[in-house]
Amino acid sequence: MDNPDFIIIGAGSSGCVMAERLSASGRHKVLVLEAGGDDRRFFVQMPLGYGKTFFDPKVNWMYRAEPDEGLAGNVDHWPRGRVLGGSSSINAMVWVRGHRADFDDWRDAGNPGWGADEMCSAFRDVECAIVGDDSLRGRKGPLNLFVPGKTTHHLTRKWFESAQALGLPLNPDFNGESQEGVGLFEFTIHGGRRLSAARAFLRPAMKRPNLRVITGAQVTGLTFDGGRVTGVTYTRKGRKQTVSAGREVILSGGSVNSPQLLQLAGIGPARHLKDLGINVRIDNPNVGRNLEDHIGINYTYRANCPTINQQLGPWWGKLSAGLHYLLLRDGPLSVSLNQAGGFIRTSPDRVRPNMQLYFQAFSTVIPRPGERPILSPDPWPGFSIGWSNCRPKSRGEIMIRSADPSQAPRITPNALSHEEDVAEMLATGKIVRAMAAARPLADCIEAELLPGPDIASDEALIDDIRHRSGTVYHPVATCRMGPDPTTSVVDARLRVHGLEGLRVVDCSIFPNIVTGNTNAAAIATGWRASEIVLQDNA
The missing domain is CATH 3.30.410.40 (Cholesterol Oxidase; domain 2)
Structure with missing residues (x-):
C-alpha cells in the first residue's frame, strides 16, 4: 500500500480493533505490520489448543524472564502472541472487564476520557454478551461472548x-x-472456535480496499523528521523496507514489544541507551519501567x-x-x-x-x-x-539488551518483591x-x-x-499513560510525550493494572483510542 494514512505496528488485541475502526469509514488508508503469521491454524482456533501454542515459536515470542528472587530464583516463561490476533490468539480466552474503580483510577491519575463511564461505553460497544443487565452489557457488538x-x-x-x-x-x-x-467466566469463544481480536475485528475489515495487512513484517525502527515520527522500517523475508505514514504511526506491540521498539528508536532511559550505543532522541526513564503483572x-x-x-x-x-x-x-x-x-x-x-x-x-x-x-x-x-x-505493588522493568532488534529484551518482573x-x-x-x-x-x-x-x-x-508461583500473563504499564512526562510515556490522547505523529495503543499504556484478565481492557482500549485518533484527525 502506497502512502498509508496510518501505520499500525502489531495486530494484537488493540491493534486489530484500531485497524477495523480506522478503516471503517473508507476515508483513511491503513497499513498493519505484524511480525507473526496467519492465525488460521487448528490449535489457534480450537479453544483448548492454547496448551499447544503455549510453547510454539511459530505463534509465540517465547520470552523468558530473568531469574527472579521473589520466585525463589526461578526463570518464568512469558508467552506473547506472535500471530494475527496477538496474545488474544493464544490466551485462555477469559473475558473480564476489570473493576469500575480501576478505570476511575486511570482518570484520577490525570487522564480525562479514561474513567469508568467512558470505558464501560467502549466495553458495551464491542460486546455481544448473553448474560447480565441490558443497561450494563453490550448485546450487538462484534465480539460474541460464551458462557459454559x-x-x-x-x-x-x-x-x-x-x-x-x-x-x-x-x-x-x-x-x-x-x-x-x-x-x-465469560469467554471469547463463538461457534466452538476461539474468537480472537483477529477473527472478530481484523478479518472482517480485511475485505476493505483501504486496509492492508502484511504478516512476517518485523518492525525494526522508526523514521523521523525532526520531532515528528514519519514512518517505520521493517524487515520481511530478509529485506529491509521503509514505509511512511501520511498522518500517524500507532505502536500496538504490547507491553514487551512497545517499550522495546521505543528504546531501539532512542526513546527511553538515556543512560541505558547510551551504554548500548543508541542515539538518544528523548530521555524518558519511564519507557520499559513501572511493569505490573498478576x-x-x-x-x-x-x-x-x-x-x-x-x-x-x-x-x-x-x-x-x-x-x-x-x-x-x-x-x-x-x-x-x-x-x-x-x-x-x-x-x-x-x-x-x-x-x-x-x-x-x-x-x-x-x-x-x-x-x-x-x-x-x-x-x-x-x-x-x-x-x-489483582493489584500488586511489586514493580519490574523491560529493557533492551542491545541495539539489535532481533534480540529479546531483558524482562525483570521483580515478582512478589x-x-x-x-x-x-x-x-x-x-x-x-x-x-x-x-x-x-x-x-x-x-x-x-x-x-x-x-x-x-x-x-x-x-x-x-x-x-x-508465576506470571498469569498480564503485563502492563511499561509505557504508562499520564500528564507528566517525568512519570509517564504517553498523554491522555496516547501521544508519546515530546513527539508528534506517534501514539502507543495497547496494555503498556495502562496507568495501573486492572482487576482481572487484561484482554478485555486491551480491546476496549483499542476501541476508545480509535475514537480519540479519529477525533484528532477529523
Whole structure:
C-alpha cells in the first residue's frame, strides 16, 4: 500500500480493533505490520489448543524472564502472541472487564476520557454478551461472548456451594454491577472456535480496499523528521523496507514489544541507551519501567470422582474428545479449562476485591519440562483451585539488551518483591484451603497433593508460594499513560510525550493494572483510542 494514512505496528488485541475502526469509514488508508503469521491454524482456533501454542515459536515470542528472587530464583516463561490476533490468539480466552474503580483510577491519575463511564461505553460497544443487565452489557457488538453450559463439570457447582458456605455470593456476571463472588467466566469463544481480536475485528475489515495487512513484517525502527515520527522500517523475508505514514504511526506491540521498539528508536532511559550505543532522541526513564503483572499459583487435590483428567488422559478419551469437537464443535476441547472463578477480598476492610480465583476440574501435578500439559493431564482424578493478585505493588522493568532488534529484551518482573503482595497470596491460600475443607467439595477430596498437608506454617506456605508461583500473563504499564512526562510515556490522547505523529495503543499504556484478565481492557482500549485518533484527525 502506497502512502498509508496510518501505520499500525502489531495486530494484537488493540491493534486489530484500531485497524477495523480506522478503516471503517473508507476515508483513511491503513497499513498493519505484524511480525507473526496467519492465525488460521487448528490449535489457534480450537479453544483448548492454547496448551499447544503455549510453547510454539511459530505463534509465540517465547520470552523468558530473568531469574527472579521473589520466585525463589526461578526463570518464568512469558508467552506473547506472535500471530494475527496477538496474545488474544493464544490466551485462555477469559473475558473480564476489570473493576469500575480501576478505570476511575486511570482518570484520577490525570487522564480525562479514561474513567469508568467512558470505558464501560467502549466495553458495551464491542460486546455481544448473553448474560447480565441490558443497561450494563453490550448485546450487538462484534465480539460474541460464551458462557459454559453443559460443558461445565459437576465439581464446579460443588465448589460454588462450598464458597457460598464461606459467605461468598454466587455472581452471575463478573462484568456487571458487582465483581465480587464466584461464578462462571465469560469467554471469547463463538461457534466452538476461539474468537480472537483477529477473527472478530481484523478479518472482517480485511475485505476493505483501504486496509492492508502484511504478516512476517518485523518492525525494526522508526523514521523521523525532526520531532515528528514519519514512518517505520521493517524487515520481511530478509529485506529491509521503509514505509511512511501520511498522518500517524500507532505502536500496538504490547507491553514487551512497545517499550522495546521505543528504546531501539532512542526513546527511553538515556543512560541505558547510551551504554548500548543508541542515539538518544528523548530521555524518558519511564519507557520499559513501572511493569505490573498478576502472579498466580494453584492448590491441587486428588478427587474421589472422575474429573476432566479421565476425559482427556487416555488415548481413547483424546480420540473421543477430538471427534466430538470436529463433528459438533462441543465438548472439553471447545472451552477453556478455567471455566469458573471469582473475585474476593482478603479482609473486610477492603473496598473492592483484591484477589482473583480460578477453578479447574483438571490437574497436572506430574511435571513435563517444556510442555504445558493441558492435553495430557494426570492419570488420576484431580482438580485445582488457583488464585492471583489483582493489584500488586511489586514493580519490574523491560529493557533492551542491545541495539539489535532481533534480540529479546531483558524482562525483570521483580515478582512478589513487595511484602503486601506476599501477605495477600498467603491469606488467599488459607481461604482456598477453607473452601476445600467446606462441604460439599470436601466430600469429593481424597487428598491435597500440592502443596500438601505437611506445608502448614506461614513460613512454609510462603516458601511454597515463592517456588511455585508465576506470571498469569498480564503485563502492563511499561509505557504508562499520564500528564507528566517525568512519570509517564504517553498523554491522555496516547501521544508519546515530546513527539508528534506517534501514539502507543495497547496494555503498556495502562496507568495501573486492572482487576482481572487484561484482554478485555486491551480491546476496549483499542476501541476508545480509535475514537480519540479519529477525533484528532477529523
